[in-house]
Amino acid sequence: MNLADGYREFAARHLGRPLHGGDGHAASELTAAEQRLALRLPPALHAYYATCGAVEALNRSHNRLLPPQELQCEDGHLVFMDENQGVCCWGLRLDSLAEDDPQVWQGISVAGGETLEWHGEDLPCSQWLRLMGWWQLVNGGFAHAAYAQTTPSVMRQASTQWPLLGRHPDGVMAFHGNAAQVLALTTGGDCALWAAGRTRADLAAIDAALGIAWDYNALDED
Incomplete structure (x- = not known):
């Protein structure tokens, strides 16, 4: 290609x-x-x-x-x-x-x-x-987004439930997801998680799968 x-x-x-x-x-x-x-x-x-x-x-x-x-x-x-x-x-x-x-x-x-x-x-x-494209998608590119400072167990769950899209060589950030859902995970100790969906239903599915309290969640604004 x-x-x-x-x-x-x-x-x-x-x-x-x-x-x-x-x-x-x-x-x-x-x-x-x-x-x-x-x-x-x-x-x-x-x-x-x-x-x-x-x-x-x-x-x-x-x-x-x-x-x-x-x-x-x-x-x-x-x-x-x-x-x-x-x-x-x-x-x-x-x-x-x-x-x-x-x-x-x-x-x-x-x-x-x-x-x-x-x-x-x-x-x-x-x-x-491509990495920058995924970062853009979780920061407004997809209209429905959420963010949380969470726990190592949630980060492990997110990284195993969604396929790896790519990661930065410095190891600081990894991207998981699919065509309509993208998650950005820090790989250090701060456990920061960004998630976004192309549609409201896509983000709602992420929310349901992780079951966490978000610091920010676009679903709360609807």
Whole structure:
């Protein structure tokens, strides 16, 4: 499966519908961005923008994938996403853009510093975009969501009841779920659990399966 088909399958699965032209950015937008910056987007990023880069639920419900006209070069990196509170951003090293699927780097603002402090995410762009997509879904991408600071036993239950979708190499966060339900679990001692469903019924099923007291639960607002 090529990059575009992989992204298309990933996005359509969680959206519950086939993708259409408006879900991606036009080739003319991407070409204009490349000409403005005098560079070529690597295939992994270019294909994502072209297939599903305009889907709000996956790209702008929490953190913000920059539209092509806002892509920028900073500190030797092509910055393509901003964190929702402006604490950090994500980009690709300019010297890696010739690669098909380069590693993503996180740039962190340091107090008093004029440049960002960059740390590798240890994931190629295509995999990192999927992880970020799941994070977006549990933070507003899916309309029905819940959050709890819970217990190790609940975390074990969630991780065994729903299949693993993916995890970050640093071990801090793992994602479980299916097409219409996504759960994000911290793997440290704080036992933080985010859950979201495409529909109210999807979240209600998570709630019924876990049977816990949520700190926040969209079901309570209906």
